[in-house]
Amino acid sequence: MEKYQKYRYLDDIATADLAFVAEGKTLSLLFKHAAEALAASMISLKTITPKKKKTLSFKHGDIERLLFNFLEEIIYLKDAEQFVHSKSTVAVAKKGNEYHLTATLFGEKLNPKKQEFHNDVKAVTMHLFRISKTAHGFKARVVLDI
DSSP states (O other): OOOOOSEEEESSSSTTEEEEEEEESSHHHHHHHHHHHHHHHHBOGGGOOOOEEEEEEEEESSHHHHHHHHHHHHHHHHHHHOEEEEEEEEEEEEETTEEEEEEEEEEEEOOTTTSOBOOOOOEEEEEEEEEEEETTEEEEEEEEEO
C-alpha cells in the first residue's frame, strides 16, 4: 500500500496565492494535517512553543464547509487574538446529517522576535477547494489568499 503525505504545497495553482494538498487516512487526520499545513505556511512550526491551548468546536452538514470554517478560524485566531499553533488534536465524526469537529490547538502568542514568519495568510478561498475520497483515505486541496 502506498503511503500518503500529510501535506504538500502546490506550485502554479493560483497567482499570488498559496495552495496545498493535505491527506489523511481518516477525516480527523485530514483536518489535522490541513491545520498543520496552514500553520506551517504562516510560521515555522519549530519556532512556536505549544504552551497555551485553544479548543474549537464546529458542526456542519457539508464536510468541505466544515474544513473551510475550521481553517478560517485558525486564521482568525492569528489575526484577532495573535494566537498561532504548532500542534493539534482533531476529531471529526458524523452524527446524523451533520459532521462534528472538536479540535485543540497548542501554541502561543505571536512573537516576531522569536518566530520565523513565512506568509501572512488572509483567508481560505473557495477557488479549487475540494475534499475527495482516495484509496488511502481522504485528500483536500486548499488555496490560501496571501
